[in-house]
Amino acid sequence: MMRKRKTRQLSTVDGALQSAFTRLGLSGKLAQQRALVIWPEVVGPQIAAATRPLHVRDGILFVATKSSTWAHELIFRKAxxxxxxxxxxxxxVLNDIRFLGRGYRDPEVASAPEGRVEPGPQEWGEVSLTADDQALLEERLQEVHDAELRARLERVMAHDLRARRWKEAHGWPRCPQCGLPHAGPAAECHLCRPRWTGRP
Structure with missing residues (x-):
């Protein structure tokens, strides 16, 4: 019963997010990359603490686990x-998940090209959302009526917006394809940039 109720709630969110993706032009590869952001919200704190989503390639989400035991356990929960x-x-958007039981190490600060540094939570937390940002959040979440689920999704979306506003304020260039700020040095962001043959 709980699973059916949660499925209905997430179905409502699906419609809201898909509409937002269409309005903002966030589809395809960008939609796949959202899996990295929403992973903790979907799997819950216990699994999130033992895993790190790495990247999405050809519709496959690659996830590092803290041990091979966790990798084997999550295979049974993959569906x-x-x-x-x-x-x-x-x-x-996704067609498979690959669990890699090789462990992981969380970097304290990720350095980006051209001397730019990816903002951490301490920077994001200092960014205030504008009235337009708040209106955008309300628009995205207008079809989500479950209070708890709405609050969780609002935190994730606000996190994305604050990171974007921080980058804009610090002069990060906009990708000409998707319009989102990125580290460079290429004109396109790493999601929109064409892949080189043989790239790992």
Whole structure:
């Protein structure tokens, strides 16, 4: 019963997010990359603490786990996790998850090209959302009526907006394809940039 209720809630979110993606032009590769952001919200704190989503390639989400034991355990939960991600991202965005039991190390600060440094939570937390940002959040979440689920999704979306506003304020260039700020040095962001043959 709880699973059915959660599925209905996430189905509602699916419609809201898909509409937002269409209005903002966030589709395809960008939609896939949202899996990295929403991963903790979908899998819950216990699994999130033992995993790190790495990247999405050809519709496959690669996730590092803290041990091979965790990797084997999550293989049995893969169908349920994939279904949960699908309810938020939409059908066809992801088609598989690969769990890598090699462990991971969280970098304290990630350095970006051209001397730019990816902002951490301490920077994001200092960014105040504008009235337009708040209106955008309300528009995206207008079809989400469950209070708890709405609050969780609002935190994720606000996180994205604050990071974007921080980058804009610090002079990060905009990608000519998707319009989002990125580190450079290429004109396009790493999501829109064409892949080189043989790139790992």
């Amino acid at each position: 349920a996790i994939l279904a949960g991600l699908e309810q938020v991202l939409g059908k066809g």
